Each structure stands twice: as structure tokens, then as C-alpha cells.
Amino acid sequence: MSDFEGRVAVITGGAGGMGSEVAARLAAEGARAYAVDLRADDADGVSGVACDITDPGAVRAAGERILQDAGRVDFLVNAAGIVSTTRPVETIGDDEWSRMLGVNLDGAFYWTRAVMPTMKEQGFGKIVNVSSRAGRTLGNFAGAHYAASKAAILGLTRQVALEAAPHGVYVNAIAPGLVRTPMLSGSVADERVEEFRLATPLRKVGTPSDIADLVLFLLSSKSDFITGATVDINGGDLIL
Structure with a gap:
């Protein structure tokens, strides 16, 4: 039997990019997948849930609807995120700073808070937070607000992992x-991406499928001795 058969998964940012690939893969493995995004797009085996993850009330309400519908939540993947191109910190406005932290950090916190009680009660849960290479070191293409939000995700991951471990709840991050x-294509010119690819040890740029492979591993029973960890996936661009 698959580790995912009959499980319930919530994936933020599930309507596009990495999140949609994760949601589709989980559904294909037999999970009941809920793709949370600003718009509710149903796909094969995936239920769309409209939610502004920067709004704690909206997250609370969406979480309650999912619990009423499915009865439990086993997996949470915080994949929602936004990015902006690199520029001096003094040019970042208040509204842009707040939005970046709201989507990239607050949303992960709100959804973790929403599902944690049921995960603790059922004695099982796995959470994967999507950080970034920029959260581990520096951002090649993004500003200080992006790097700060992704570094904060790692602190959130570690602390919640410590708190949740006695209850059978695992919390890890990927970078x-x-x-x-589409987000990369909309923010970084193809020429710069190609320059970066050629400078990466594996001479590759990642794909959503690469990310989904790692996320599903961390949600599976194969990762049952891993919590509080950050797993790098970058083609060797950052080797620690």
C-alpha cells in the first residue's frame, strides 16, 4: 500500500509551479489533495481551495472547511511564494516588504497553526516548508525581503519540529x-538563467518534478528518522 493512499494533503501555492506538481503527484499516489491558492482550480484528483494565505481569518476558515470535508489532515506542504528581482534594500517599499513576508512566511505560519491541532490529536503529520537557496546563504536574483522571508522559514521549521516531534508530527524544509x-520566467531573463545553469556544477536548472520527488520522499515513511532538517536541492550550486 502506498504511503499516500487515503491520506489528506494540503498544498499551498497549489495552482501553479512547484505546488501544482506536488499536488498532482500526491493525488496520483492516492492522496486526497487540496490545492490552496488565490483561485480555486480543480484538477484530476485535486480539489482547489481559494484562500488568501496572508489573511489569518481566511486560512482559519479554509482549514475548517477542509477538516469538515476530509475529517483530517496528514500532510501540509507550504509551497506558496513570491519573488522579486534584486535591487538595493533602500528601494524596497513598506508595502512590498509586508507582502513578501506575508506570502512567504506568514502564510506558512498560519497554515501550520491551522493544521497542527488535528495532527497532534491523530498522532501523525508531516509538514514540508519550501525555503530557498537564498534562505541558506544569499539570493542570486532576489532582494533582501525575499532572502529574509526564506531564512525565517528555516527558523520556523526548526522550532515547530522540536515542539511537534513528541506528538508524531514531522517538520522539514527544502531549499x-x-x-x-512561471515565476522564474516572469522575473529572470532567459539569458541570465542560462548563465547560471552553465555556472552550476551539474549544469542544470531544476524542474517542478525534481522538487516533487524530494517533497514526496519527506512525506513518505522513508523519512521517518528526519525532522527539523533542511534539504538542499540546487544542482550543486551550494555545497555545505
């Missing part, structure tokens, strides 16, 4: 390098 998604 991708460049991944070919």
Missing part, C-alpha cells in the same frame, strides 16, 4: 536553487 517555473 531549492533555480527551478523552471
